[in-house]
Amino acid sequence: MSGQTSGLAIETAGLVKTFGETRAVDGVDLAVPAGTVYGVLGPNGAGKTTTVKMLATLLRPDGGRAQVFGHDVVREADEVRGRVSLTGQYASVDEDLTGAENLMLLGRLLGHGKAAARKRGDQLLAAFGLSEAAGKQVKQYSGGMRRRIDIAASILNTPDLLFLDEPTTGLDPRSRNQVWDIVRAVVAQGTTVLLTTQYLDEADQLASRIAVIDRGKVIAEGTKGELKASVGAGSVHLRLRDPAQRPQAEVVLRTVLDAEVKPEPDPVALTARVGAGAANGRGAAEQAARALAELARSGITVDNFSLGQPSLDEVFLALTGHDTGAQDTTGPHDGATGPHTKTIGPHDDTKEGVAA
Ligand SMILES: Nc1ncnc2c1ncn2[C@@H]1O[C@H](COP(=O)(O)OP(=O)(O)OP(=O)(O)O)[C@@H](O)[C@H]1O
Numbered sequence: 579m580s581g582q583t584s585g586l587a588i589e590t591a592g593l594v595k596t597f598g599e600t601r602a603v604d605g606v607d608l609a610v611p612a613g614t615v616y617g618v619l620g621p622n623g624a625g626k627t628t629t630v631k632m633l634a635t636l637l638r639p640d641g642g643r644a645q646v647f648g649h650d651v652v653r654e655a656d657e658v659r660g661r662v663s664l665t666g667q668y669a670s671v672d673e674d675l676t677g678a679e680n681l682m683l684l685g686r687l688l689g690h691g692k693a694a695a696r697k698r699g700d701q702l703l704a705a706f707g708l709s710e711a712a713g714k715q716v717k718q719y720s721g722g723m724r725r726r727i728d729i730a731a732s733i734l735n736t737p738d739l740l741f742l743d744e745p746t747t748g749l750d751p752r753s754r755n756q757v758w759d760i761v762r763a764v765v766a767q768g769t770t771v772l773l774t775t776q777y778l779d780e781a782d783q784l785a786s787r788i789a790v791i792d793r794g795k796v797i798a799e800g801t802k803g804e805l806k807a808s809v810g811a812g813s814v815h816l817r818l819r820d821p822a823q824r825p826q827a828e829v830v831l832r833t834v835l836d837a838e839v840k841p842e843p844d845p846v847a848l849t850a851r852v853g854a855g856a857a858n859g860r861g862a863a864e865q866a867a868r869a870l871a872e873l874a875r876s877g878i879t880v881d882n883f884s885l886g887q888p889s890l891d892e893v894f895l896a897l898t899g900h901d902t903g904a905q906d907t908t909g910p911h912d913g914a915t916g917p918h919t920k921t922i923g924p925h926d927d928t929k930e931g932v933a934a
């Protein structure tokens with residue numbers, strides 16, 4: 579019952595899941611405060627879905643333990659199931675039914691009377707901008723609409739803990755924003771959300787704390803402020819008119835930004851991390867603007883300039899010294915550069931409260 583009083587919605591210690599030779603989840607420790615959005619950030623195959631499935635009692639751990647609101651996910655699976663809801667990576671509603679029919683059916687299955695089920699369904703359809711599509715078969719929905727109906731289905735009964743497994747992967751920016759608004763509304767009602775994502779900006783928008791996982795291991799954990807302080811608040815990409823000016827531009831950027839500057843394979847392109855030295859208190863945009871002004875003053879012509887959040891690859895590079903190892907990169911990893919755990923910022927490593 580310790581989790582009940584510790585203020586943690588999820589607490590895991592040394593959680594392991596293997597599939598044959600693959601250690602999909604390889605000793606994961608998590609402490610997710612109740613009432614917050616907790617982001618689990620990682621590339622394809624990192625072990626996000628496997629972790630979520632164990633926490634949602636859909637997969638049995640092979641090692642370690644996990645508690646949800648103080649209940650062990652194996653020994654007290656029924657108590658856990660009563661308090662959680664899962665929106666999977668792949669939409670789970672019935673494609674042949676309409677949006678309204680799906681919510682109606684699920685509402686009845688959850689024990690609501692006909693009128694109550696319809697009322698709740700209508701409320702959710704309206705809240706999720708799906709009233710017009712209510713009478714359409716789900717198989718005719720766009721990706722964004724499907725994601726929304728799937729989330730709606732998972733919060734018919736307000737769960738204490740909602741798992742959202744990559745809720746916006748593949749969605750256009752507008753649909754992503756709609757899903758983000760939904761997540762914020764769900765949390766405002768007191769639900770804890772465990773969100774997995776491949777996008778740092780999504781975790782940044784929604785989550786209070788973030789765990790970065792790679793190949794089954796947590797390689798960094800902290801508040802998003804701590805994460806950004808360790809990987810840089812932003813990343814400047816620029817293209818010059820004249821490749822001959824690139825060495826000079828590198829010097830200017832390095833001096834102004836006090837950051838790592840990387841020449842790209844493209845002979846006119848440069849990338850720099852901004853805000854890693856957050857100690858000087860300047861925002862990333864302000865630093866980038868100063869850099870741009872200094873380049874102009876030095877007579878360097880810039881054709882294209884952008885400031886964005888670090889990509890997942892850049893986060894991984896900063897944390898581990900290697901990229902995400904996603905399929906599009908060259909060749910397999912050599913074990914020598916494997917992940918190492920990095921604790922970002924003040925992180926309480928004590929494990930009190932794990933014991934039942
Ligand atoms: N049922 C299974 N049988 C065998 N291997 C599996 C199974 N499920 C997952 N794996 C493997 O475990 C590892 C972690 O997979 P998982 O689906 O948890 O990753 P993920 O972080 O959710 O990735 P993605 O971003 O692609 O969804 C991968 O190497 C995957 O191939």
Ligand SMILES: [Mg+2]
Pocket residue numbers: 626627628667743744
């Ligand atoms: Mg997954």
